[in-house]
Amino acid sequence: MSDAFDNNLIIQVIANASKYLEPISATPVLDAEILMAHVLGIDRQKLVLYHNSIIDKRILTRFKRLLSRRLKNEPVAYIVGYKEFYSLPFKVNKHVLIPRPETELLVDCAIYYAKQHATLIDIGTGSGAIAIAIKYNRPDCSVWASDISSNALKVAKQNANTILGKNKIKFLQSNLFDSIPPMTFDVIVSNPPYINPDIYYQLQKDVHYEPKEALLAPDNGFSIIKSLIEKAHDYLSDNGLLIIEIGEDLSSRIEHFASLHNFSISILKDYAGLPRIASLKK
Ligand SMILES: C[S@@+](CC[C@H](N)C(=O)[O-])C[C@H]1O[C@@H](n2cnc3c(N)ncnc32)[C@H](O)[C@@H]1O
Missing domain, CATH: 3.40.50.150 (Vaccinia Virus protein VP39)
Structure with missing residues (x-):
């Protein structure tokens, strides 16, 4: 998995991750965005501001860890620890x-x-x-x-x-x-x-x-x-x-x-x- 992610722009990491998620999720892009926003510690709406930044190594390590949990079907809400309702x-x-x-x-x-x-x-x-x-x-x-x-x-x-x-x-x-x-x-x-x-x-x-x-x-x-x-x-x-x-x-x-x-x-x-x-x- 690592070659597909290293030294990449954040937007590219999200795109690559959503490809991995396609077989197991009905909302692969959304899932990847929520996980990325979570590791960056920002609201998902603000992700666009970071799209063209190169991903930091430590952030990428955390992102890959969360992505591999999602790939085992764990719901995104449990991975990030919250869900919006009403x-x-x-x-x-x-x-x-x-x-x-x-x-x-x-x-x-x-x-x-x-x-x-x-x-x-x-x-x-x-x-x-x-x-x-x-x-x-x-x-x-x-x-x-x-x-x-x-x-x-x-x-x-x-x-x-x-x-x-x-x-x-x-x-x-x-x-x-x-x-x-x-x-x-x-x-x-x-x-x-x-x-x-x-x-x-x-x-x-x-x-x-x-x-x-x-x-x-x-x-x-x-x-x-x-x-x-x-x-x-x-x-x-x-x-x-x-x-x-x-x-x-x-x-x-x-x-x-x-x-x-x-x-x-x-x-x-x-x-x-x-x-x-x-x-x-x-
Ligand atoms: C479908 S969940 C709903 C949770 C929440 N109200 C929601 O809508 O997201 C059902 C809830 O009922 C609780 N529950 C199951 N059997 C119960 C019982 N006999 N008496 C009271 N609560 C029960 C479960 O612990 C669970 O939290």
């Missing part, structure tokens, strides 16, 4: 799911539908992405966030402190509603695990770096969504909303189950036209 920078590590762009739709819904001074909870908060993005845009709301994983909660709390300041969100460790005190919320949001374990090995290799507990749910991906729907009634205020991100193959099962539990349900499609957000009204 235009905010979230620290991520192997204990949390990397926030996905389609989840921004769930945040849009919560921000739009929550009444003034609403009380909200994000179940399965992971990096804290959903809860923090909501609180950032709707500081009037009182926001809670929970996760079963103590390691995920550590990351979520760090993100909340950095992005919002201290004590803006109430965090607690809980298996779904088990440790949540008896109270009601105006909005419950969740992006729960919803992938069918049978298809785990067919998923992109990058996904195998993410925590399995954040991705997979028994019963073809339905079991955690099912428990959320079964238990949400007790924790929702009158006319309260349960907003869940769902797998596209689960929508008719969820519609049926939600109506059995006396919710009125609507399903929103994502930008790819796939059913993605289920909004259940008590």
Whole structure:
């Protein structure tokens, strides 16, 4: 690999690296640019200012190290340690799911539908992405966030402190509603695990770096969504909303189950036209 990179302009190193990345990444140029900006310690938008500089030897050594991790399918977000979500920078590590762009739709819904001074909870908060993005845009709301994983909660709390300041969100460790005190919320949001374990090995290799507990749910991906729907009634205020991100193959099962539990349900499609957000009204 070294001959292709040594004594080169930064723009050339990026071009060469993206050629290497083509077979394993859908976004090879972007990946190479993010890694280069990271080793240079600059924003990606500023890379253009460095394009025609010869790459420093130590920077190149670091870049090659990161590139070889990416070539083993490790996601760029874990390599650089952060991911942008809802235009905010979230620290991520192997204990949390990397926030996905389609989840921004769930945040849009919560921000739009929550009444003034609403009380909200994000179940399965992971990096804290959903809860923090909501609180950032709707500081009037009182926001809670929970996760079963103590390691995920550590990351979520760090993100909340950095992005919002201290004590803006109430965090607690809980298996779904088990440790949540008896109270009601105006909005419950969740992006729960919803992938069918049978298809785990067919998923992109990058996904195998993410925590399995954040991705997979028994019963073809339905079991955690099912428990959320079964238990949400007790924790929702009158006319309260349960907003869940769902797998596209689960929508008719969820519609049926939600109506059995006396919710009125609507399903929103994502930008790819796939059913993605289920909004259940008590
Ligand atoms: C798909 S990830 C979503 C993370 C984050 N909310 C996001 O959208 O990027 C699901 C999260 O649910 C958590 N989780 C899994 N089972 C849970 C359970 N029974 N109770 C609470 N949280 C759970 C996982 O630890 C993980 O952080």
